[in-house]
Structure formats: C-alpha cells, structure tokens
Amino acid sequence: MDFYKMISVEEAKSIIDTNFSISLEKELIDIKECNNRILYEDIISPLNIPGFKKSTVDGYAVKHEDVQGVSESAPSALRLKGEVIMGKMPTEALKLSGECMYVPTGGMIPEGADSVVMIEYTEKVENNTILISNSVSFGENVFNENEDVELGETVLKAGTLLKPYSIGMLASLGITKVPVACKLKVAIISTGDEIVSPEEKPELGQIRDINSYLLYSSVIEDAGEPVFYGVIRDDYEKLLHSAKKAINECDIVLISGGSSVGKKDQTAKVIDSLGEPGILLHGISIKPGKPTIVGKIENKPIFGLPGHPLSCAVIYKTLVRYLMQKITSTEEKDYPIQCKFSINYRKTHGREEYLPVTINAVEGEYTAVPVFTKSAAISGFTKAWGYVKVNKNAEGILKDQKVYVYKL
Template sequence: MEKFLNLKDPQEVYRDIIQIIEPAVNEEKVPLENSIGRILAEDIFAPEDYPDFPRSTVDGFAVKAKDVFGASYNDPIYLIKKGAINIGEDVSLVLNEGETYQIVTGAMLARGADAVVMREYARDSSENVEIIRGVANGENVLKEGDDIKKGSLILRKGSKILGGTSGLLSALGIYELKVYSPLKVHIYSSGDEVVLPSEVKTRGKVRDVNTYNLFSLLKTENVKYQYKGRLKDDLDVFIKAFESSLEEADLVVVSGGSSKSAKDYTETAINNLGRPGVIVHGLLISPGKPSIVGKVGNKFIFGLPGHPTSCFIVSFLFLLPMIRRLSGLRDFLPKSFAIRLQESVYAKASKETYVLGKLLGENIVSPLPTDSPLIFPLSQSDGLIRIPLGTEGKEKGDFAEFLPWEF
C-alpha cells in the first residue's frame, strides 16, 4: 500500500483505491419480498423461457396469418369461429386452416395459430368472424422466449435489486436470492464546539449538521449505520473509539478532525492503530481538500472535512463509492451528464472544483454559492457542477459536467 501514501488526484483515488476494494460483507439468502435494495452476491440466469408459452398481446381472434392475407373493409375474409380461449387456460386446441378462436390479452394461443387480429378489425357472429384487416406472421403475439431465453444472464453479481427487477425475478419463479449482508458503518462527529440539535447551544458552539447529512446519504444504501457519538478533542478518545468500532463495524466514518491543525487527531489515531495507516490525506479538490482515507488491517476509516458543504461533497464523491464497493455493488461511481451553464463558473486550475448547482429545466443549471461554511445553498441544490483539474472555469453558456444527487 506504500504507493497510495501520496495520492491526491481524485481520479487516482477512484482507480487505485476504491475500484479495487473487495466486498467486506458476508452473503445470506433472503426471500424475494425482502430483497428490494439489496445487492446480489451471485449471477442470476433465467431458469425458463419467458414467456414459456405463446400468448396474445391483444384482445381479438387467433388466426393463421396466411388465411387473412389481403383482408380489407371492402373485401373481408370469413373464418369459422371454433370457440374462445380465456387467460390462464392450458390450451391443447389445434387451429386448422380457415378457423379462428376468440382470445383475450395474455391467453395461450392454440397450436397452429401464428397471429392475432385485433377485435377492432373483426366482426363477430355466432358461427363466423368477418376479418377486415390482414395481419403478418407473429403480429400481436409473444412467442416462447421472445422476452427472455432460458439460460440467459439476466442479472449480474453486484446488481441492486429494484422494483422492476423484483417483478422480473418473480415472473421467472425465482423466490429466494443470495445477497450481500448490509455493511456495518459506525459514524462519529468530532470537536468540542459541536452540539446535538437537542442540546442547548451557547454562543461559540455549532450544531451537528454533518451527521444528519450523512444519515440522508446512507438511507438508500445497503448499510446498517450507527451514530456512536461526538469525539472530544483528545487523541486517546479518538484511538479508543476507532479501536472499539473496528472490532464491530466494517467501516468507520468521522466528520471533522481531518485537517492539519494541532487539534485534528484522525490521522494520528489511524496511524497509531496499525498498518498501512493513512493512505490519503488531502485531495486535489475544492471544496473538500482536508479528507483522510485510512486503513487498519482490512478495514477502512474515512475522515471527512468539518465544514458542512465540504463534508457533504466529499461524502457524495468518495465515501458513497467506497461504501458501495464494500457493500458489493458493481456500479459505484456517481452518474453525470452534460448541461449548459446559466452563469460563468471560475476555478483554480490546480484543483478539481465542484460547485453546487440548481437545475432550471432539462438543459440548464444555475451555479450556487459553494463556500464551505454555508449550509442553505446545499439544501437548495440538485447536484454538483464539475470543473476538471487544469481548468480555470467555464463561461456562461458553456457545457459542463453535472452530477445529480442520487439518494
């Protein structure tokens, strides 16, 4: 791990640290109904075709396409009505030339039928059906395996189970899944100046903002997080807290205590606990430079900046991807897209700069004040505008990369 000691470029942190993280959690089996939001611990292959029988996609009349070729309003074709097929019936009927069966959406086709004429293009009588529009072979029909072939890969290991995914698995008769257990995360705030929202705040103190912002970020992740309290400005307190949490948790997170001031103890505490110790201290980003990534044995400790906006941005850009990788998720990087700037954005070329942005429609974003101590602009923002390293900003009307909040 020695090569990580001087890492500061954000892209290197993604590539050389976060991307190579292996899941830090066990595997377990859960019923399908309890799987929403969980992460698959195995590839899923289709155990059967879907659909597993040919079915109609409309209400109408099952036919042989060649029997109704050329049918029109002025030159209709008459077929013998043999009966009706209802949904849910296991059909062993055979359709012969010149015949038709009335059928409803989702019902199984009779053998020999290869298309369905919609009800709107047929005139039904007791014995015959008048067809006024022809259909092509396969029209209004879903054949066996048209949607999913038996044995095909439908979900990859590391995928998150979502609503539509759950329905897919149910349709294929998959009712139990092997998933990763939730990641255990311990969260600390730090600083003698920090008080909880429920405590009396005297002048000079500040209420804990970062912990509650972290809760909002972690709510949709596959984690069990626990707030372990506020750390006093004392090195022994930091060491004992981290040591205790490393025995129980998969990841330890502390906000504040990550800069180079004399009273910031996160780095020293990590290095006192074991190797490899601190592997990143300081990122080439603004805001959020004073950030720490440490590792003790096979467990990580993440030190976040104390200022709320910096803390939130670093958590979104780096802590969440780390949590996702530790949780076994394949896709861990924030999503982004190009969007036009309503106003110019200025940046220092020596750092990768992130600016809060408010969407003003699908194609334009308004930059917001992103000074680290401010908290209101963060609450009004929809995501981040990224100004790459080596760039001194973007002009009004330019396109920029935008990373929407995902939680």
C-alpha cells in the same frame, strides 16, 4: 506521512484500489426484504417467460394465410371454434384452414394459430362465422414464449442494487429467497467540542450535529449498515477509544471532523495510533474537501472526513461511495444532463471542484446556475439539483459553455 502533501482525486482512488480488497459474505433473504440490497451472484433464468404464446390484443387467433389480401370490401369468412379463457389452456386447436378462435389480451394462443387479428377489424355475422377485414403477417400481435426472458439468460448481474422492477423480475422467476451480499457495516463518528445533538438547543458558538445524519442516510442509500458511535469531544483518548471499538466492530470507519492540522484536530493522530500502516494520504486537491484523510488499519479503511458539511458530503460521494461500490461490485450508472452555464466562473487552479447548481429550463433549453456557498454550509446541496465537476486543470467555466450536471 506528510500532511497536506495534496494529491489528485484520481491518485486517491488509485491508493484505495491498491490498498483495499474486502470480500463480503452471502446471505439468503426473503424477497420482500431485498429492496435496496446488493445482489451477490448472477441470476440465470430457469425458464422461458411468459412460457407460452399469448395475444397482445383482443381479437381472433388465425392462420395468417387465411386472411391474406382481405379488405373491408372483400372480407374473409372464418368459422369460429370457440374462445380462449384467460388463464386457461385452449380446449380447441385450429386444425383446418378457415378456422379462428376468440382470444383476449394475454390469453394463450391456441395450437395451429400463428397470428391474431384485432377485434376492431372483425364482425360476427352468425353464431360461428367471423368476417375478417384486415390481413396480418405471421406472428403479428403474438408474444412468443421466450420473448420476455429466455431459458438460460442472465437476467440480473451480481452487484445489481435491487429495486422494485428487478424484484418483480425475481418474482416472475419464482425466486423468493434472494442471494444478497451482507451489508457493509460503516461506523460513523463525529468529533468536535462545538457539536451538539439535534435534540439540544445549541449555545452561541455551538452547532447541531449535521454530518452524522448526512452520513447515516448516505450509507443506507448505498445499501450499507450505518453504526453510530456518537459525538466525541476533541479529546485524543476518547476519540482513540471510540475509533478502536469501531475498527473492531465494523468494515469501514468514518470520522467526521478534526481532519485538518489545527491544535485541536486529533483525527490524524488517532488514525496513526491505531495500527499499521496508518495514514495513507492526507490532503486532496479538491474543492470542497481538501483536509481529507484515508488510513488503513490492517485491511480496514478509515476515513477522516472534513467537518464542514458540504465538504463531508463531497468526499463521501467521491471516495467513500467509490470504495463501497468497489467492494460490492456495484456499478453506478450516472447519466448527466448537458446544460449551458449561466455565468463566467473562475476556480482555484489545480484543484478539482464540485460546484452545486440548480437547473433552469426555458423552451427545452437547460441552463445550470451555480449555488454559491461556503463549505461550512449544508444549504448548498439542499438548494441544488445537482453538481458540475470542474477539472483540476481548468481555469473555470465560460458563460454559455456546455457543462454536464450530475444528479445529487
């Protein structure tokens, strides 16, 4: 493998698609534990929801033909047969023309009724007489038994990242044991003589470990299980030992740092020593994140991520998350905001660029303002709302040009 024989992001994704086909097992977990887990199989509704016709307003259940053409000056007088108790089946039915029954919002529509008149258009004049001053059409103010969910409907698809609203749907179907994909175990190794833990006070020339915690949190956000193997010095044997252990214990391995070609950079050498086929690519036409490695040991992916935090974050989002979603069949729906760009900006030709930006909103018009930072800094993303992706063949962005801003 030729180091820094750079390829495009799309070529890198194609290499990932070609080389990795990983399947996850299914597990059943309690519904209370399934937030941010990935659904393993389609959920087919075993019933209609709500399962009965119910009123969407407080009012009187009627036969719609009994109130046609009525008005305040010419109301219709209907006989009250009783009321529906919330959560109970009606004890009466509307059998004859001219009958009605009080029903609360969410109450079950009695047999024989087909519509509900809002209580605002009614007046009770005697114990069992209701004046109706507004007509309704068939089915008005009625929620049908299968209007929310229909028997046999696919309500959630495999690959759905479960969130509170989808979990509420599972509860409505009576599903309390949820089939989810087992979590991808993702090993995280940081390497560098200059890296110390966040608990330590760094000496001059040292920095606290950022990438381990950035990656750890990102893996959790993507429904994976991060496994931290610590900070390893720029020592070939020590890094090789940790990488072997991680390969044996996890599904994906991330090594942060040492991915360039300097004298002390050991990541490429370690990956190629772990087994066949070794390194698949080394170098991507992307800014930031050029010194990226993707390797394969048997069928397990191993990434050499840049040590600079901003570069590490971009490559995680661009390639690692891409692979994780491919494995779990998760569809990420990303809806960018269209903005004007605030300045003229030139970029390096031939490299796809991810540019952090903030958004200014003035009178409903959005402007994307770049956050300029070097790849060694994490502050670029912490200060930004999102990012603009600049095509590799573009020369840059013109002031007031329309761009799409993606949420971080």
